[in-house]
Amino acid sequence: MSSSTELCPCGSKKLFSQCCQPLLNREKTAETPEQLMRSRFTAFSRADAWGYVLKTWHPDNRPAVSEAELAEESRLAKWEKLEIRETKVHGEQGEVTFCAWYRDQTGLHPHIERSQFVRYDGEWVYTTGEFLPYTRAVKTKPNDPCPCGSGKKYKRCCG
Template sequence: MHQGKEVATTPEQLMRSRYSAYYFGLGQYIYDTHHQDFRGSVSPEELTASAKSTRWCHLEVIASSQHGTSGTVEFKASFIDKDKLHTFHEVSNFILDNGSWFYTDGDFKPKVSQKINRNQACPCGSGTKAKRCCFS
């Protein structure tokens, strides 16, 4: 999807591809999959810079639904900043426009942060200690 060879067929598929785009710093894809009526003044370059400055490490999809040309995906996405794991919880809204799904907006729940001990299991789920994985 990031290379334009496939398109998302469900809101959840689009949300997962957008998370991956944030992980890899693909600001143009993030921009292109955000419906033009909801983008505001953000540029692809700003999205790239923001995505690349964040150490994303985990995605959990809680629920997703699709009703005709609209859909929602509830998820938690986590990132590491210094010695803390930050998790934000969102219910994202999507619409089908001209055969393609687009993110519109979301309802954000309060962000949760917790200190991570370097010797505990890495929050990314690799099974290794944090100091040998995402905290290295």
């Protein structure tokens, strides 16, 4: 599927070409912390924009890894779905709480984080994140829709 017709992996329901692609290509910058979070998720999901992930990480907190090292560390996880839970912006600081679902060799897992963002040199950048515990309010039954968002029944997908 070409980027002109595919939906953006960030869950915005917009076309990739009109959503995160211009950010990943550095044709424009994120206007909000949530937009930056969505674009960073998309970079992980597509596994082809590691330079963007590093560039949008505050230099004081950025890990000392190369794009190739980041790609190698991430190769076993396939990021499948992003759910934004809360966004707060206070001037030059922002916070986004999200749940990102990823699949590895052991199955589907949630990654829940409260991420901090600041304006740095006029652009939003990621600074740090606090991992939050996953608590399932209702147990997923075999015939329920799979929480990964595939549209399949849980028993036929991740169950």
